[in-house]
Amino acid sequence: MRTKKYPSDTIREQFEIIKPLLEGARKKTKPRTVDLYEVWCAVLYLLRTGCQW
Template identity: 40%
Template sequence: MWTSADRALVGNFGSGQTLTLDQFRLLEPRLPPAKPSGRPRSTDMRNLLDGLFYLVRTGCQWRHLPPSPAFPPGPTV
């Protein structure tokens, strides 16, 4: 979830463009579940989706994805 500290680091990359809680609740059942035998997930799936939608919305290249903590690392997204 976005905090004021994250917004200060990111600037305008995510302001007003992140998924709302209602939007994420609609998408959450469609996300693949974590593997029961593997390590627990360390990536926030809502933040991951925000990164994907940022790439699609802006048309930027993967390597130009804003750095963490704005979004997870490019290879993760």
């Protein structure tokens, strides 16, 4: 888990509302190896900053 917080991060309570939608779109194959919350925050960061890939 990262220690630095970014302005684009959501709090975990807000993420819990969105999580069922993200989990429902996932195919059940193998166990997840990354924290879905961290992936969500990374996507929000990219959308907010528009940083280059």
